[in-house]
Amino acid sequence: MSIIRKAEKLSLVEKASILTEALPWLETYAGKTVVIKYGGNAMIDEDLKAAFAQDIVFMKRCGVHPVVVHGGGPQISAMLDRLGITSEFKGGLRVTSPEAMEIVRMVLVGQVGRDLVGLINRQSALAVGMSGEDGGLFTATKKLARIDGEEVDLGLVGEVSMVRTEAINGLISAGRIPVVASIAPDRHGVVHNVNADTAAAALAVALQADRMVMLTDVEGLYADWPNSTDVIKELPASELRTMLPELQSGMVPKMEACLKAVEGGLTRATVTDGRVPHALLLEVFTNAGIGTMVTQDGLVRLGSRVFPAAAGIPPEELANGEYAAEEKKS
Numbered sequence: 001m002s003i004i005r006k007a008e009k010l011s012l013v014e015k016a017s018i019l020t021e022a023l024p025w026l027e028t029y030a031g032k033t034v035v036i037k038y039g040g041n042a043m044i045d046e047d048l049k050a051a052f053a054q055d056i057v058f059m060k061r062c063g064v065h066p067v068v069v070h071g072g073g074p075q076i077s078a079m080l081d082r083l084g085i086t087s088e089f090k091g092g093l094r095v096t097s098p099e100a101m102e103i104v105r106m107v108l109v110g111q112v113g114r115d116l117v118g119l120i121n122r123q124s125a126l127a128v129g130m131s132g133e134d135g136g137l138f139t140a141t142k143k144l145a146r147i148d149g150e151e152v153d154l155g156l157v158g159e160v161s162m163v164r165t166e167a168i169n170g171l172i173s174a175g176r177i178p179v180v181a182s183i184a185p186d187r188h189g190v191v192h193n194v195n196a197d198t199a200a201a202a203l204a205v206a207l208q209a210d211r212m213v214m215l216t217d218v219e220g221l222y223a224d225w226p227n228s229t230d231v232i233k234e235l236p237a238s239e240l241r242t243m244l245p246e247l248q249s250g251m252v253p254k255m256e257a258c259l260k261a262v263e264g265g266l267t268r269a270t271v272t273d274g275r276v277p278h279a280l281l282l283e284v285f286t287n288a289g290i291g292t293m294v295t296q297d298g299l300v301r302l303g304s305r306v307f308p309a310a311a312g313i314p315p316e317e318l319a320n321g322e323y324a325a326e327e328k329k330s
């Protein structure tokens with residue numbers, strides 16, 4: 001005879017409540033596209049990467065359409081170092097010579113992208129790797145950085161000026177998981193290095209995705225970095241616009257990308273801690289969204305949910321379940 005002890009009963013209740021909490025989110029995102037930016041800094045160890053791959057397959061199996069855009073900044077830097085090629089960052093972007101561009105392409109497409117596709121396919125053979133060069137997915141135009149009001153030339157650095165969504169939609173229709181590396185040819189075919197946050201936002205807007213989630217190596221946007229680790233939970237677009245000129249290093253392209261995404265129609269874009277195992281599932285399928293959520297102006301957040309402030313529904317009303325009903329109606 002086996003007996004269920006009190007502590008075990010409690011943990012069973014907890015497990016059941018996790019499942020019931022996930023249900024509305026599973027319903028909300030079924031059939032929707034979610035763009036996930038997986039930063040090179042979040043790819044810390046094999047267990048974390050495997051958990052990420054599991055989350056992506058979990059989402060797919062629940063009927064969500066995940067589209068992964070991956071970075072690989074630290075991996076590129078390591079390879080450039082090994083080859084004795086110097087590189088520096090300006091305004092959070094890598095100054096990219098033609099020589100460095102060859103390495104960027106090799107590492108992002110041939111190494112980081114291949115690893116990720118392999119990891120996902122070990123769980124379920126649904127991932128297909130591609131870059132902005134494949135199927136004409138991205139066209140780039142040269143990007144200049146603005147530093148202290150001055151425009152600075154970064155070499156072969158681009159931003160996405162056109163997206164051919166057919167290349168991705170075809171894969172989604174075929175039940176695949178696109179895994180995208182952020183390099184892109186300009187209209188003359190010259191391949192440019194595109195920051196992966198920038199590429200993810202351009203893709204999310206073009207696909208009219210429901211959400212964009214960025215996994216990185218901090219808990220979110222710190223209000224007073226590097227002096228404190230207080231995370232900004234919610235950031236309406238107008239506040240972010242004011243903050244942008246003050247931001248530093250990797251947060252410059254990341255927060256610019258979040259702003260572009262919500263300006264382009266997404267209701268929210270989130271930056272979250274990819275060092276937490278299964279951060280993606282926590283962010284998408286639980287009420288307790290972690291990290292920093294950038295929202296369109298005029299939206300209010302409740303847990304990881306957002307709703308139109310104009311609806312005038314008091315949050316205390318919403319907390320007792322009214323909001324779930326409202327959200328289903330909309």
Ligand SMILES: Nc1ncnc2c1ncn2[C@@H]1O[C@H](COP(=O)(O)OP(=O)(O)O)[C@@H](O)[C@H]1O
Pocket residue numbers: 038039040041042071072073197215216217218220221222223224225247248249250251254
């Ligand atoms: N206000 C801030 N809040 C959090 N991190 C910041 C902030 N400003 C700069 N950073 C830096 O930005 C980094 C994240 O950007 P980045 O290195 O480009 O990550 P990823 O590889 O995930 O794109 C953090 O590790 C941190 O060093």
Ligand SMILES: CC(=O)N[C@@H](CCC(=O)OP(=O)(O)O)C(=O)O
Pocket residue numbers: 038039040041070071072073074076092093094104157158182193194195196197
């Ligand atoms: C122009 C530019 O800076 N490109 C990035 C592309 C990779 C990237 O964005 O990787 P993370 O997301 O890991 O930072 C780079 O060369 O590092």
